[in-house]
Amino acid sequence: MFERFTRPARDAVTAAQTHATDLGHDRIGDDHLLLAISSGADSPAARALTEAGVDTAGLRAEIERAHGRLGEEDAEALSSLGIDLDAVRSRVEAVFGDGALDAGKPRRRFGGHIPFTKDAKKVLELALREAIRLDDRTIGTEHILLGILRAGGEGHAALRALGVDAAALRRTLERGEAA
Amino acid sequence: MTDAKDLAESAASADPSTGLRAALALRRLADSLERLQVANARRQGWAWQEIADALEVSRQAVHKKYAKEM
Numbered sequence: 001m002f003e004r005f006t007r008p009a010r011d012a013v014t015a016a017q018t019h020a021t022d023l024g025h026d027r028i029g030d031d032h033l034l035l036a037i038s039s040g041a042d043s044p045a046a047r048a049l050t051e052a053g054v055d056t057a058g059l060r061a062e063i064e065r066a067h068g069r070l071g072e073e074d075a076e077a078l079s080s081l082g083i084d085l086d087a088v089r090s091r092v093e094a095v096f097g098d099g100a101l102d103a104g105k106p107r108r109r110f111g112g113h114i115p116f117t118k119d120a121k122k123v124l125e126l127a128l129r130e131a132i133r134l135d136d137r138t139i140g141t142e143h144i145l146l147g148i149l150r151a152g153g154e155g156h157a158a159l160r161a162l163g164v165d166a167a168a169l170r171r172t173l174e175r176g177e178a179a
Numbered sequence: 180m181t182d183a184k185d186l187a188e189s190a191a192s193a194d195p196s197t198g199l200r201a202a203l204a205l206r207r208l209a210d211s212l213e214r215l216q217v218a219n220a221r222r223q224g225w226a227w228q229e230i231a232d233a234l235e236v237s238r239q240a241v242h243k244k245y246a247k248e249m
Contacts, residue, residue, distance in 0.1 A: 026248070070207050070208060070211060073200070073204070074203075074204035074208070075204075077197075077200045077201040077203070077205075078201070078204045078205065078208060080197065080201050081201050081205065083205075083208070088208065092212070092215065096215060096219070101211050101212070101215065102211070
């Protein structure tokens with residue numbers, strides 16, 4: 001199936017794995033695909049995201065929040081209880097290593113591949129269908145993004161949490177196809 | 180924020196959004212520490228039953244929650 005993917009689309013799939021491991025997650029989700037498109041090379045899909053008000057840093061923060069990582073807001077709330085999260089984190093990391101508190105699960109340090117989530121696989125299949133529907137011979141990042149919008153998984157949830165108008169974003173992407 | 184007055188103000192905050200957010204953060208921290216220490220115990224050869232006893236839950240509960248990821 002990947003032979004029909006454009007170079008940027010393949011790069012996005014590869015980068016999604018890097019984002020997932022960097023964040024300490026043990027699966028590549030459609031949210032990591034979304035992050036890869038947003039942070040990747042300039043493309044119609046990346047521009048559509050920017051136009052829809054998505055910035056990469058905000059998206060990453062939202063994904064971390066959704067995965068239950070302890071973020072800035074948690075640190076603030078804990079300090080209101082007299083708990084210094086940075087102090088807890090540094091004590092834990094002194095014994096168990098960097099990122100131990102946030103990853104929880106032992107980190108895969110030896111370059112192993114991590115699997116895709118069910119939603120991420122569904123998104124890649126939907127990307128193919130979107131390309132067929134739009135009469136495109138190749139599958140680009142815009143088709144992956146359309147797949148993310150259609151799948152209604154974690155990527156879609158992250159966009160919604162950031163206040164993105166999914167219908168408007170879809171129209172922008174489809175208009176780009178026509179042009 | 181460690182001063183007693185601030186602490187009393189927020190921990191016992193009459194504003195539910197502040198108090199509930201603190202409870203959520205505390206639960207996330209507790210979940211992270213638990214996951215980390217269950218993995219640590221398993222690496223040190225603890226049986227699921229011993230971990231369950233330490234956490235004061237059933238062996239089934241702790242096994243169901245963590246067995247797959249360890």
